[in-house]
Amino acid sequence: MLPRKLSSFLFIIFILSCYQTIAYNIIPKPWKVKYSKGQCQFDPTWKWSVTGDSISEIQKMYNQFQVWADSSATGFFKPLETFEPCPRLVKIQLVRKEKELGAEGYRIKIDKSEIVVEAQSLRGLYYGLQSLKQLSFQAFHDKKSLPCGVIKDVPRFSWRGMHLDVSRHFFTVREIECYLEMLALHKMNVFHWHLTDDQGWRMEVKAYPRLTEIGSGREQTMIGHYYDKPRKFDGKPYGGFYTQKEIKHLVQFAASRMITVVPEIEMPGHCQEVIAAYPSLASQLDSVPKVLTVWGGSDHILSPFPATFVFLKKVLDETMAIFPSTYIHIGGDEAIKKHWRNSPKIQKMKDSLGLKTENQLQSWFIGQIDKYLVSKGRKMMGWDEILEGGLAPNAAVMSWRGEKGGIQAAKMKHNVVMTPGTHCYFDKYQHEPKTEEPLAIGGMITLEKVYSYNPQPNDLNPEEKAYILGAQGNVWTEYIPDFKQVQYMCLPRMAALSEVTWSKDETKYYPDFQKRVSLLSKMYGAFGWNFCRKDVMKL
Ligand code: ACM
Numbered sequence: 001m002l003p004r005k006l007s008s009f010l011f012i013i014f015i016l017s018c019y020q021t022i023a024y025n026i027i028p029k030p031w032k033v034k035y036s037k038g039q040c041q042f043d044p045t046w047k048w049s050v051t052g053d054s055i056s057e058i059q060k061m062y063n064q065f066q067v068w069a070d071s072s073a074t075g076f077f078k079p080l081e082t083f084e085p086c087p088r089l090v091k092i093q094l095v096r097k098e099k100e101l102g103a104e105g106y107r108i109k110i111d112k113s114e115i116v117v118e119a120q121s122l123r124g125l126y127y128g129l130q131s132l133k134q135l136s137f138q139a140f141h142d143k144k145s146l147p148c149g150v151i152k153d154v155p156r157f158s159w160r161g162m163h164l165d166v167s168r169h170f171f172t173v174r175e176i177e178c179y180l181e182m183l184a185l186h187k188m189n190v191f192h193w194h195l196t197d198d199q200g201w202r203m204e205v206k207a208y209p210r211l212t213e214i215g216s217g218r219e220q221t222m223i224g225h226y227y228d229k230p231r232k233f234d235g236k237p238y239g240g241f242y243t244q245k246e247i248k249h250l251v252q253f254a255a256s257r258m259i260t261v262v263p264e265i266e267m268p269g270h271c272q273e274v275i276a277a278y279p280s281l282a283s284q285l286d287s288v289p290k291v292l293t294v295w296g297g298s299d300h301i302l303s304p305f306p307a308t309f310v311f312l313k314k315v316l317d318e319t320m321a322i323f324p325s326t327y328i329h330i331g332g333d334e335a336i337k338k339h340w341r342n343s344p345k346i347q348k349m350k351d352s353l354g355l356k357t358e359n360q361l362q363s364w365f366i367g368q369i370d371k372y373l374v375s376k377g378r379k380m381m382g383w384d385e386i387l388e389g390g391l392a393p394n395a396a397v398m399s400w401r402g403e404k405g406g407i408q409a410a411k412m413k414h415n416v417v418m419t420p421g422t423h424c425y426f427d428k429y430q431h432e433p434k435t436e437e438p439l440a441i442g443g444m445i446t447l448e449k450v451y452s453y454n455p456q457p458n459d460l461n462p463e464e465k466a467y468i469l470g471a472q473g474n475v476w477t478e479y480i481p482d483f484k485q486v487q488y489m490c491l492p493r494m495a496a497l498s499e500v501t502w503s504k505d506e507t508k509y510y511p512d513f514q515k516r517v518s519l520l521s522k523m524y525g526a527f528g529w530n531f532c533r534k535d536v537m538k539l
Helices: 004-022 055-069 122-142 173-185 244-255 272-277 306-322 338-342 344-352 358-375 404-411 447-451 483-490 493-502 510-527
Strands: 032-040 047-051 080-082 089-094 106-110 114-119 146-153 159-165 190-194 260-267 327-331 379-383 396-399 416-418 468-473
Touching: 047 055, 055 080, 055 089, 055 122, 089 122, 106 122, 114 122, 122 146, 122 173, 122 510, 159 173, 159 493, 173 190, 173 244, 173 483, 190 468, 244 260, 244 306, 260 306, 260 358, 306 327, 306 358, 327 358, 338 344, 338 358, 344 358, 358 379, 396 404, 404 416, 447 493, 447 510, 468 493, 483 493, 493 510
Parallel strands: 047 080, 047 089, 089 114, 159 190, 159 468, 190 260, 260 327, 327 379, 379 396, 396 416, 416 468
Antiparallel strands: 032 146, 106 114, 106 146
């Protein structure tokens, strides 16, 4: 006989371990979960049905979802039938009177012989299905029944973003589709598409064909690190761009996964590729530059003269015609003002506008664009440098140089997205030792560090905190030459960020996350997605 104390201890361990294997393992962690008595033997024999309002819209959303869900190892998602009572039935339905679920929330009720997924909106249903997909994978993987219970879930923030730089390296339409699927699995809802930069312009613009004829190609690409001496290059021409038809397809592909695509058109700096194609837009021109082949910034900057605004407005018109997003991102970061300072004509213009500094001239420049976008019913967003010479009246700020800019903007009652380089830059290393990781830009942001982030700083009062729309992970691709490496840098850090942006801060607990992310990473594997295995546990 075991001593009484030891047997009670073993009994508690036994109960805890049962609980661990049968809890709902969902990322991002749902708001409220209530387990009840009983088990649900969820498997591919279940029937799937739709009932209630908007049946054809739900059918359409589900069909698209099912195609992808079935590429997992589960195959639980069967074609949808109209509702006929029977045991072992998944019911999907819209409910109208559940204010608590909001625009994106959902509820899943799991019973012995019925699972109900309900929401007020198609979007909420979609997120409910994403959670159910993770549960079906868990049931398949653990070969265990699920506990009966209820999940009620709503997101914390409305901006749950991921960015991708396609200028430094280009990714195909199929790869962007895959990236969008990665976002969708994590209930991320904004894809910030960094389409233009010194090293390549990637969007077809019909009014300005040279942007892609000239601006999308560079002579060669840097290999090794920027700080290597001597710097090395591969000697191979590099290029690529998306046609407007391809972009429309991807915007639609994203929308059907509840993702808004926010395009970024950089100005007035990070524009050497524009000046290579249209040198008349330069502020100072000793000779026509080529599309940049080294990483890092460029002294080239668009002039603040009328011709630049004619150009930018036409580019933005075509951008707005293919991107229905409320926000248009206009960059605004790291504009080197040397050519503005060197140009007597630009200095004269600055004086005649009554402006004292080049930062104020940049603010005036950005203010023109803000007015234009607002006149077209859109809103402007820019990196936090747009605060420097005075913030345009309607602008939202993306805070990347820490949280300072975001805090300042929120206090001024402007919307903010937090993407501080301390927690949200997925181009930095994710694991020590760096020498065992693929070459990265530098710095270190571990999975746990991402997980620890809270996008609402304590320096803000509750009213100011409401201006924080959410947070975003940034994926700059100087050191990310192919899509497999994009996946490696994002997964599983995107899972941590999804919990930062979706789940309540007070319910976050890293050891619990680590267990759930370990199961989710099995799903990454089933989809053929590359990911960093160093922080996931063997299950
Ligand atoms: C940035 O990382 N330059 C926004």
